[in-house]
Amino acid sequence: MIQNGFMTLWKSSIAFFSLLLLGNLTGFAQQSIDVDSLEQVYLQGNFAPADSLELLDLLSVTFQDPQKVIYYSETLIQVAQRQDSTQRLFQGYLQKGNGYARLGNQVDALNNYFEAANYSDESGSDSALGSVYVTIADTYSMNKNNDNARDYYHQGIALLRETDDSLSLSTGLSNAGDFYYGLGQLDSALIYFEEAGPIFEALEFRIGIGYYLGSLGMVYGAQDKPEQALEKLNECLEILEAEGDYYGVAAFLPFISDIYEKQGKYRLAVQYSERSLDIATTYGLKEQIRDANLQLSELYEQLGDPGKSLKYFRQYATYKDSLSNIGLVQQMARLRTNFEVNQKQSEVNLLEKEAEISELRQKRQDAALYVALGIVILAFMLAYGLFRRYKYIQRTRDVIEKEKARSDDLLKNILPEETADELKEYGRVQAKKFESVSVMFADFVGFTHYSEKMSPEDLVKTVDYYFSCFDQAAENHGVEKIKTMGDCYMCAAGLPFPEKDHAIQMVRLACDIIDIVSGDGYSEVTGFEIRIGIHSGPVVAGVVGTKKFAYDIWGDTVNIASRMESGSQAGRINISESTYLLIKDHFECEFRGMVQVKNKGMMKMYFVKRTLQGAEEVLLNKTTETGE
Structure with missing residues (x-):
């Protein structure tokens, strides 16, 4: 049986692909664009200045390389600020957030999504604001902040229901379904999926239909309905492969592998995991490479092949290192190798390391407590000082206003009101x-x-x-x-x-x-x-x-x-x-x-x-x- 930790990784991947689906609706409609040729047009300057925003928008949406997505999104933001284009600023921050999300930097992704929300709110577009709310909810969902995720899903979908943007609505519903699937609330997930699916079909939006079928397959698999699950997942893969959405293909293949693993068909399960790994390797999908290696390591462990299990685990550790803390992952990999060479020595080393880490953690906690206490005291003193200053300024302002009112009343008693106003404004009165x-x-x-x-x-x-x-x-x-x-x-x-x-x-x-x-x-x-x-x-x-x-x-x-x-x-x-x-x-x-x-x-x-x-x-x- 595949471990719960591995399944959590794959659920996060599905949430991430759902996020990309929402953030790149325009991009899916433009997959036929030759992005390299488009970039050459921009780099050589073969375009009218008035077309710069449109060109940068296309580049930020069409590129799959997250670094280039971030670069062209930042350039789009700079040009949009000079030209005071709220719509393009929204698109720039949204795509920049997607770039950071692909790199696994959820904090910067979320910051940019909130910037996009600000500009969509300024433009008064319920469709844009609702869509970016759903994207923010996806990010919170991937970070297990379920309360915030649930709140933003509800806000985003409520806004989208008031618009004619049925494509964004169906995508938001699909993403909310993935969220509830990740929480294990399968009935709620099915409600969202079954509302989203017919909208995708009515729009003939093939990628959306593919994700809808794949989502149904995930739910059927979790409900121990393997035949229905395999049917929907295979239909999903056929559509996504035809549309060239290899993110989705690499994400849904492990669910088929999981079904075969539950049926004891380990070799067949390995085939689907290896296929996911091949696609992820071809397209440089680091998170999918990492997770596929972990799945294969666990499958070969079930097959009683420790050599291959260790091989894939090491590859998993390498990619895990590239996506998080390299030094820590390498250290963990060396500890695992040493454990296999000399189990007793590794156990001693591990216990010593845990004791040292525990001691350091306690010291850090104590230091953090003192720092937090100092910050609270300083904040209180600052707040008290600001409060006193505010009250002083308020009293001074009140005195000034009262004296000004008295002066105005006195002036109007001496002079006609029109003459008094002229004297106050110009310092003199024209005869x-x-x-x-x-x-x-x-x-x-x-x-x-x-x-x-x-x-x-x-x-x-x-x-x-x-x-x-x-x-x-x-x-x-x-x-x-x-x-x-x-x-x-x-x-x-x-x-x-x-x-x-x-x-x-x-x-x-x-x-x-x-x-x-x-x-x-x-x-x-x-x-x-x-x-x-x-x-x-x-x-x-x-x-x-x-x-x-x-x-x-x-x-x-x-x-x-x-x-x-x-x-x-x-x-x-x-x-x-x-x-x-x-x-x-x-x-x-x-x-x-x-x-x-x-x-x-x-x-x-x-x-x-x-x-x-x-x-x-x-x-x-x-x-x-x-x-x-």
């Missing part, structure tokens, strides 16, 4: 001309008289109360406060954004201000009166100063508005003719006649007549017009 705005001055009557009778504190509180009320009223009407000068309040409507009804907004604000002053007022004092003047016209607006900057407006309109205020009366709103023309359809006004204005001569002036009922009518008209 702007507005063709039509309304400017209002409001001044307390007899303020000097009150200031003489009140304490400075009460005076400041009183002025602050009224000006705060004015500010809220200005904000409600969309009017921009410009500044205060002692007991004088100045504001403008129609900026920083032009407004068609700026004069109406300003008169409404003036009415509210008179209501505020004539109401209950501040608790500390009553009896304040205010006079208001409004004029409409062009102004220039901008920011003055570099440190204690302020938003201000200039122009003759400002001067006339000031004259309107000084020419007004307590509790009255005095407007110029230009303002009157803008509001006459909304407010009833009283013409005052021509009034002398300092430095301006005679000017027409108007008082806005307003009652509580009139104010309600104006508000109603405005609401109707704007639809508010």
